[in-house]
Amino acid sequence: MKQTAESLPILVAGGGIGGLAAALALTRQGFKVKVLEKSPELGEIGAGVQFGPNAFAALDALGVGEKGRARAVYTDDMVMHDCIDESVVGVIETGQAFLEYFGNPYAVCHRADVHMSLLEGARETDRIEVHTSTEVVRVEQDDRTVTVFDQHGNAHHGLALIAADGVKSAVREQYVGDDARISGHVVYRAVVDKKDFPKDLSWNSASIWVGPNHHLVHYPLRGGEQFNVVVTFHSREKEEWSVTQGSKVEVESYFQGISPKARQLVDLPKSWKRWATVDREPIGQWTFGKVTLLGDAAHVTLQYLAQGACMAIEDAVTLGEAIKQCDTISNLDFEKAFDLYQRSRITRTARIVLSSREMGKLYHAQGVERLVRNDLWKNKTQADFYRSIEWLYGWKVENCLAK
Numbered sequence: 001m002k003q004t005a006e007s008l009p010i011l012v013a014g015g016g017i018g019g020l021a022a023a024l025a026l027t028r029q030g031f032k033v034k035v036l037e038k039s040p041e042l043g044e045i046g047a048g049v050q051f052g053p054n055a056f057a058a059l060d061a062l063g064v065g066e067k068g069r070a071r072a073v074y075t076d077d078m079v080m081h082d083c084i085d086e087s088v089v090g091v092i093e094t095g096q097a098f099l100e101y102f103g104n105p106y107a108v109c110h111r112a113d114v115h116m117s118l119l120e121g122a123r124e125t126d127r128i129e130v131h132t133s134t135e136v137v138r139v140e141q142d143d144r145t146v147t148v149f150d151q152h153g154n155a156h157h158g159l160a161l162i163a164a165d166g167v168k169s170a171v172r173e174q175y176v177g178d179d180a181r182i183s184g185h186v187v188y189r190a191v192v193d194k195k196d197f198p199k200d201l202s203w204n205s206a207s208i209w210v211g212p213n214h215h216l217v218h219y220p221l222r223g224g225e226q227f228n229v230v231v232t233f234h235s236r237e238k239e240e241w242s243v244t245q246g247s248k249v250e251v252e253s254y255f256q257g258i259s260p261k262a263r264q265l266v267d268l269p270k271s272w273k274r275w276a277t278v279d280r281e282p283i284g285q286w287t288f289g290k291v292t293l294l295g296d297a298a299h300v301t302l303q304y305l306a307q308g309a310c311m312a313i314e315d316a317v318t319l320g321e322a323i324k325q326c327d328t329i330s331n332l333d334f335e336k337a338f339d340l341y342q343r344s345r346i347t348r349t350a351r352i353v354l355s356s357r358e359m360g361k362l363y364h365a366q367g368v369e370r371l372v373r374n375d376l377w378k379n380k381t382q383a384d385f386y387r388s389i390e391w392l393y394g395w396k397v398e399n400c401l402a403k
């Protein structure tokens with residue numbers, strides 16, 4: 001184990017998917033890690049997450065690929081339907097041919113299961129300490145160490161700080177101070193038991209129904225025993241970033257006039273959670289001395305490519321690789337390693353942020369734009385689809401560092 005600077009740990013702000021992936025990556029490089037999490041317990045919300053082959057490649061690099069795979073559901077395809085006339089707009093098959101093309105599967109998972117796989121992996125290394133109910137409020141650094149102050153004024157000393165404190169990152173606020181961009185798009189999410197889910201929608205697919213200024217998503221979770229249901233709409237209200245209890249009346253009011261088959265999704269859940277979403281303009285600097293940003297703190301994105309968590313895990317792997325590369329020279333130089341990390345990640349994650357906005361426009365097209373959207377993928381072969389998403393799903397640890 002590396003015992004530099006009086007055996008101090010590396011600090012990680014935030015114990016979500018990004019923070020735990022970072023902790024695991026760092027422990028695998030021989031460091032002790034102290035995770036500071038503001039919630040009273042580590043955990044994840046009850047909702048699903050889509051995982052591309054890139055995320056499995058990243059989980060493999062962290063040594064927890066098999067844990068992740070064991071908890072995932074492997075769909076036959078991703079299907080887009082028009083939610084006015086029920087026509088099929090496009091299908092990407094995610095079976096054997098997809099697996100062979102990308103070398104890893106596409107799958108859907110419960111978020112808590114992804115989090116658990118990372119936590120188990122980190123705990124197995126015996127080098128991770130988690131402090132819950134500990135909110136990072138301020139950071140100081142000198143030539144040798146970083147000091148993080150929590151809400152009680154306690155000081156936590158470390159060799160460096162990885163800020164994985166999410167969309168409202170306190171560390172980003174201190175070092176960057178930019179505003180989140182309010183999308184005005186609201187997401188409702190729920191998990192429904194199989195017995196309550198409509199038989200005529202119980203497909204082994206990641207399904208999206210696209211409509212004017214809204215869309216609906218559903219896919220199986222946990223061996224098909226549950227289904228994830230997500231609906232998104234352009235709000236009539238002035239929104240701020242928030243996560244609140246949803247209102248059935250509100251969500252129903254946005255999905256009038258859609259196909260009865262898709263409409264069932266809106267009526268299903270007994271309770272909904274409501275997210276008013278944001279993203280941020282991509283920035284060219286995440287690293288500030290021995291402090292660097294990771295996950296949503298670095299590049300929060302709208303959810304339309306289903307890649308935020310995948311990117312956070314890729315970030316963590318790349319961070320570990322950058323540290324390994326810089327460490328081989330002599331003493332560990334965090335500033336150099338963090339610079340290599342950010343240079344390796346900024347373009348890719350900015351592309352995700354910008355492409356997600358465009359994808360949202362496509363999903364929510366209306367009038368003639370809707371007709372154009374519905375025409376876009378006609379006559380595309382599976383090989384065409386696979387080539388077009390290779391930039392996204394083809395990520396590999398071997399090529400993750402900038403030259």
Ligand SMILES: Cc1cc2nc3c(=O)[nH]c(=O)nc-3n(C[C@H](O)[C@H](O)[C@H](O)COP(=O)(O)OP(=O)(O)OC[C@H]3O[C@@H](n4cnc5c(N)ncnc54)[C@H](O)[C@@H]3O)c2cc1C
Nearest residue numbers: 014016017018038050135136166295296306307308309310
């Ligand atoms: C509707 C929706 C659907 C999505 N679907 C997908 C999908 O299908 N696939 C995908 O890959 N991604 C998806 N995402 C994105 C994904 O959820 C996020 O990108 C991912 O959770 C980011 O992880 P993170 O660890 O960076 O941040 P978070 O998950 O937000 O974790 C941050 C952690 O930091 C803690 N924290 C916050 N502030 C402090 C502080 N000051 N001090 C200490 N701790 C703090 C929080 O309590 C939290 O535990 C979706 C997002 C949304 C909104």
